[in-house]
Amino acid sequence: MAELALQDVRKSFGAVDVIKGVDLEIKDGEFTVFVGPSGCGKSTLLRMIAGLEEVTSGDIMIDAEVVTDEEPFDREIAMVFQSYALYPHMTVAENMAFALRLQGMSKPERRKVVEQAAEVLKITPLLDRRPAQLSGGQRQRVAIGRAIVREPKVFLFDEPLSNLDAELRVQMRIEIARLHGELKSTMIYVTHDQTEAMTMADRIVVLRDGLVEQVGAPTDLYDDPDNMFVAGFIGSPKMNFLSVAATGPRQVSLGGLSLDLPQLKNDLNVGTEYALGVRPEHLFGGEGPGLTMQIEVVEQLGQTAYVHGRLGAEAQPVVVELRDQRPKTGQTIEITFDLSRATLFDAQEQRVR
Amino acid sequence: MSKPAKRDRRILWAASVPMMLLALSCVYPIYFAINNALKDRKGYILDRFGLVTDPSIENFVTAWSRARFDEYFFNSVTVTAGAVLALLLVSSLAGFALAVLRFPARKLIFGVILASLMIPVQVVLVPFYQTIVALELLNTRIGLILSYTAFFLPFSTYLMTAFYAALPRELVDAARVDGAKFLQVWWYVMLPMGKPALLTLGILNTLYCWNDVLISLLVLQDERTLMVGIAALRGEYTTNVPLLSAAIVLGAAPIVLLYVIFQRKIVAGIATGAVKG
Numbered sequence: 001m002a003e004l005a006l007q008d009v010r011k012s013f014g015a016v017d018v019i020k021g022v023d024l025e026i027k028d029g030e031f032t033v034f035v036g037p038s039g040c041g042k043s044t045l046l047r048m049i050a051g052l053e054e055v056t057s058g059d060i061m062i063d064a065e066v067v068t069d070e071e072p073f074d075r076e077i078a079m080v081f082q083s084y085a086l087y088p089h090m091t092v093a094e095n096m097a098f099a100l101r102l103q104g105m106s107k108p109e110r111r112k113v114v115e116q117a118a119e120v121l122k123i124t125p126l127l128d129r130r131p132a133q134l135s136g137g138q139r140q141r142v143a144i145g146r147a148i149v150r151e152p153k154v155f156l157f158d159e160p161l162s163n164l165d166a167e168l169r170v171q172m173r174i175e176i177a178r179l180h181g182e183l184k185s186t187m188i189y190v191t192h193d194q195t196e197a198m199t200m201a202d203r204i205v206v207l208r209d210g211l212v213e214q215v216g217a218p219t220d221l222y223d224d225p226d227n228m229f230v231a232g233f234i235g236s237p238k239m240n241f242l243s244v245a246a247t248g249p250r251q252v253s254l255g256g257l258s259l260d261l262p263q264l265k266n267d268l269n270v271g272t273e274y275a276l277g278v279r280p281e282h283l284f285g286g287e288g289p290g291l292t293m294q295i296e297v298v299e300q301l302g303q304t305a306y307v308h309g310r311l312g313a314e315a316q317p318v319v320v321e322l323r324d325q326r327p328k329t330g331q332t333i334e335i336t337f338d339l340s341r342a343t344l345f346d347a348q349e350q351r352v353r
Numbered sequence: 354m355s356k357p358a359k360r361d362r363r364i365l366w367a368a369s370v371p372m373m374l375l376a377l378s379c380v381y382p383i384y385f386a387i388n389n390a391l392k393d394r395k396g397y398i399l400d401r402f403g404l405v406t407d408p409s410i411e412n413f414v415t416a417w418s419r420a421r422f423d424e425y426f427f428n429s430v431t432v433t434a435g436a437v438l439a440l441l442l443v444s445s446l447a448g449f450a451l452a453v454l455r456f457p458a459r460k461l462i463f464g465v466i467l468a469s470l471m472i473p474v475q476v477v478l479v480p481f482y483q484t485i486v487a488l489e490l491l492n493t494r495i496g497l498i499l500s501y502t503a504f505f506l507p508f509s510t511y512l513m514t515a516f517y518a519a520l521p522r523e524l525v526d527a528a529r530v531d532g533a534k535f536l537q538v539w540w541y542v543m544l545p546m547g548k549p550a551l552l553t554l555g556i557l558n559t560l561y562c563w564n565d566v567l568i569s570l571l572v573l574q575d576e577r578t579l580m581v582g583i584a585a586l587r588g589e590y591t592t593n594v595p596l597l598s599a600a601i602v603l604g605a606a607p608i609v610l611l612y613v614i615f616q617r618k619i620v621a622g623i624a625t626g627a628v629k630g
Binding site for chain 1: 521524527528529530531533537541542
């Protein structure tokens, strides 16, 4: 159990800056998810916290103690890797007990600790097998077990579910969340999958190009993004961005339709272009002003259907979520804007509030 | 039988005849050695190529006791075992360092090791001999062990580096997170995982050391290894061929035995190295 703090942490590989100054505080027992597209530096940041990657400048603190130059083990962290990284020549029990063996714990004691962890993860029957004899899901459980036995201050997960099939991924997601509930440890989880981030996190850290774009609870990021990147990255399908022009201090026009945005605290520059962000579920069945759209593609998922089409005279592409309907390609539907949930972004992709 | 099948069979025959000749050229010397080792001198002179009529193990006994082959054999075993152990230990450590650790001039060092692979032993014999003399290692088994280690190390290091570089890096990361220091990472993770490559190297290096004449002749001048002993049996004007044959059989037997035991693993190991390198 521990708090973790990053202070202006930077990392360069030669002339390439990968992490460009990250400040972050993670509270004791919090489940934090680092999310971002590939190459945003999220795994590098995690490896820096683990001590596997040297920090170019800045400080990493665990429980108010600077650990920037300490060895991974001395930081009292445990890490679960994407490829599981189980030692192939050791049995499951030996894999899990390896850290304890290095610490000099006696064999019977090790066995006891391992058996307790195996109990939690339901892998007791596998203890004497080797990693090659296990399925992907079982291997990941063992990798998590190896982390648990250490009783670390912080758990680090580096895209642990990426190698699993879709069904198993959902199952393991729930198990990791349950595990966090049981252990109440500080956990940091890296993923590129925003669904994983949304479902598991207490707090999400959205990264892009080595910088933190926004930090907040999943629903905060979803409802109240700071910029277009976060707005587009969080939520599936993506938020629609429609280009609009300001026609008044709190009014924009889209395809000849005037849309009022009374929630704005700042005045808009009349005549300037903005991007109006509206999520697919806020485009249908509401009370607000409407436009017609011809359906081009239908993704029918059962109760929900995502329809793709082009909106208005400017033919801007949009995705709309429909519920309890069976829309057909070529049909024309009425789009209504739920403007109370809409967000507005300026030319620098920053949120206009 | 249809036409294509006939043609296939002809091709098979055409291929197998040269193959058989090749096999014969490999098998014949073995037959020659064993066959003549069982003859006495007179029997050999009367009929060189014919099958032995009155087999005796006299030559083996003579070679072993009178020609001091027991000593030579012991020398060969100690030196080979020592050198192979040293080679495996050093190449595994060096391979681990070159493949996993990030230190300055790593690529340069690896390049130099690779380059030294291309220098034949004969080219450096004189400076090598001077070094051995200067270090007072002449006529010592440890001197020969160190010499073999030095000469065969580049290839071993190259193979281990290639093998370790192909292992997932996350294993080393995991071990470090688990609290292993660098040497512990090597001992607990890299060494056991390097087994297939180490086995291949063990066998190859055993062959090299066991069969070497040149380096051994230079370093161990008072005593002899088995291969030098065999070479010395050849006289300038006459050679006792049955005795030489018996010595050859004695010298080859341990290696043949080793090969039979590890046959599958040798092939698998060489393939492993090839693919992963």
